[in-house]
Amino acid sequence: MPLLLPSILANSPRSQQLFILLQSSTVHSCLPILCSLIAHPSSKSSVKRHVLLFSFLYPPSRLVNPPHLQPQEVDLQIFDWTDRVPGYGDDSRSNDATDEIMKAVDSVPKGEPLDIVIDSVDTLLDNLSSQSKTYNLLSRMLSAVRAGANTSRLILHIRAPSSLLPLLTQTRFSPSLTHLTSHPPMLLTHLSIAYFTPPPPLSPPEKFWSVFTPISERLYESENLVFGSEGEGLAGNEIVVEVLVRGGGVGGTGGEGRKRGVERALEGWVSAEGKPCDLSALESLRGLWTRKHVSEEAAPDPTQNVSFNLNLTPEQQQARAQVPLPYAHEGKVAVPVQAPGAILYEPDSADDIDDDDPDEDLDI
Structure with missing residues (x-):
């Protein structure tokens, strides 16, 4: 099955989406993927694409790589608001x-192609100090993107845990969604060792997702695997990306309503190369496939290399088959016997049995 991330970066018709949500955590960040989305704003088009970058958390120099942008194809406007901290700075602004x-x-x-990029939604929420106000602002921006060309996108970067995350992933906000979540590679190693559930295709997808989803949502477990007393630390520049695509298709509505299915996969990302890859290509997960190869080898025969023979000859097998089974009533039909009910009791030596009336001396 081809990877989903390359088509998402290229905004190809296969995974053309109106809304892209990138979810980072304390353990791993989606920042390299966000930079690639900005550097690859769209597929080839004769109309110049407008890109509005609102930077609240990271400085624009961390997000934009000018050599990768083509000025003749992109109209990039950068709004650096990283210095807008409530209670600090110029009070007049x-x-x-x-x-x-x-x-x-x-x-x-x-009607022209438009990409709106916000980094990050959590900082915007802190600045506005209102969840409803932030949600309404994002809804207005989504409506503006919907009014643009069918390749327009709203790209949001969020850090979990966040109170806005469950609101933005609901179909009420946007029926179509591309949700990219970063995970540490050692989480898959932990599931493979502790729960005997390696990632697909090494285990059935239904079994893997039933184990992976609840554990990945408990962020403290991932933090403990990386930063705990026995943590392995960050796996260099490698990221495991959970890709969830809901809806899709091409059309003036941004793909909404054209496809109701949900596609879900795990893919790798190498930050040094700035491109996605298959999970098996990640150096930190190579041991999973090595262990699977060893387990698939034929098990040794326990009857080999022993000092006595455990196998039977054909004559011995035939003789064993002719031995009657040790059942006492084999081939007989049980017939119920009618017998009167009775209680048989044999007195014990300690029983005091006297046929005389023990109370005969009483004048009653």
Whole structure:
């Protein structure tokens, strides 16, 4: 099965999505994938694409690599608001960037390709100090993207745990969704050793996801595997990416309603190379496939290399088959016997049995 991440980066018709959500954690970050999405804004198009980057957490220099961008194809506008910290800085400038964001969004001509990138939604929520206000702002931005070309996208970066995460993943916000979640590779190693459940195709997908999903949602377990007393630390520049694609297709609605299925997979990412790969290509997970190869080898025959013969000759097998089974009533039909009920009792030596009336001396 071909990888999903390359088509997502290229915004190809196979996985063309209106809404892309990148979820990071304390253990691993989706920042390299976010940088690749910005560096590959769209497939080839004759119309220049507008990219609005709102940077709240990381400085734009961490997100944008100018040599990878083609100015003749992309109109990139960067809004560096990393210095907007509530309670600090210039008090004359409001931390509420709602009007400035929507002004920049509305300045893009309707119907033209548009990418809106926000890093990160959690910092935006802290600045606005209102969950409902942040949700409404994101909904307005999604509506603006929907009004653009069918290749337009809203790309949000969020850190788990977050109160906005369950709201943004609901179909009420967007029926179509591409959800990319970063995991440490040692989480798969832990599942393989502790639960005997390696990733597909080494184990059935139904079994793997039933074990992987609840454990991956408990973020403290991943943190303990990496930063605990027996943690293995970060696996260099390798990331395990959980890819969930809900909806899809091509159309003026951004692919919504065209496909109701959900596609889910685990893929690898090498930050040094800046490209996705198969899980088996990750150096930190190579031991999983090695152990599987050893377990698939034929088990040794216990009857070999012994000082006596454990096998039977054909004559011995025939003689054993002719031995009657040791059943007492083999071939007989049990017939019920009618007998009157009775209680048989044999007195014990300690029993005091006297036929006389023990109370005959009483005048009753």
